[in-house]
Amino acid sequence: GAVVSQHPSRVICKSGTSVKIECRSLDFQATTMFWYRQFPKQSLMLMATSNEGSKATYEQGVEKDKFLINHASLTLSTLTVTSAHPEDSSFYICSAKPAGVGGELFFGEGSRLTVL
Amino acid sequence: QQQVKQSPQSLIVQKGGISIINCAYENTAFDYFPWYQQFPGKGPALLIAIRPDVSEKKEGRFTISFNKSAKQFSLHIMDSQPGDSATYFCAASRFRGADGLTFGKGTHLIIQP
Secondary structure, three states: OOOEEEEOOEEEEOOOOOEEEEEEEOOOOEEEEEEEEEOOOOOEEEEEEEEOOOOOEEOOOOOOOOEEEEEEEOOEEEEEEOOOOHHHOEEEEEEEEEOOOOOOOEEOOOEEEEEO | OOOEEEEOOEEEEEOOOOEEEEEEEOOOOOOEEEEEEEOOOOOOEEEEEEOOOOOEEEEOOEEEEEEOOOOEEEEEEOOOOHHHOEEEEEEEEOHHHOOOOEEOOOEEEEEEO
16 A cells, blocks of 8 residues: 655654654655644544645644645655644654545654653 | 443454454445554454445455444454454544544454464
8 A cells, every 4th residue: 555654753842942844745646634632542633634735725723834745746744843832742744645636645654742 | 422432352262263343333324444453563454344335345364244234343353263363453434534533542453383
């Protein structure tokens, strides 16, 4: 199956710093990528949808100035958590939808963010 | 408003038994219904998916049953094995996944040896 890679898999940072998470589709082009957030023992919540070359669409309640999303190419989307605080600690997961293929979304392995 | 309701929250099944997880949705515009398996610390992995034009889909030990009129769908895991112990999420989306997935709250499945 198609592979989606996330980096870093784990990151620990101090409160107030910014952290960038990368999501790459390794063997296909993804016109659309999605970012999810998952708290422990909870479900995945869609944060935003990013389309290559255009601004991301954020879900209600997600601060676009805090969670900056860039989808600069058909294989790379980045999520930057700006001025991180302990409540931003979570598991961030991206998924990618191959261009021209219906339905199936491929998920990355997730990135565990811990803000001290 | 929770658009996809999943039950049970947790489930314990004996090895070799059938695991059944149910989901109900509200949005009739949903047209894609996947099930995902997630192990601790990992991203979700697609198990099986169905579209509303069929009532059942089977892949190996995994079967999705879909009831469009009731707006319900379920996952059956036949001959459940300890390696199936994981968290399972149902999900739904519109436009064949083009606008992202709405997930159920998950079911923590334990298969006892």
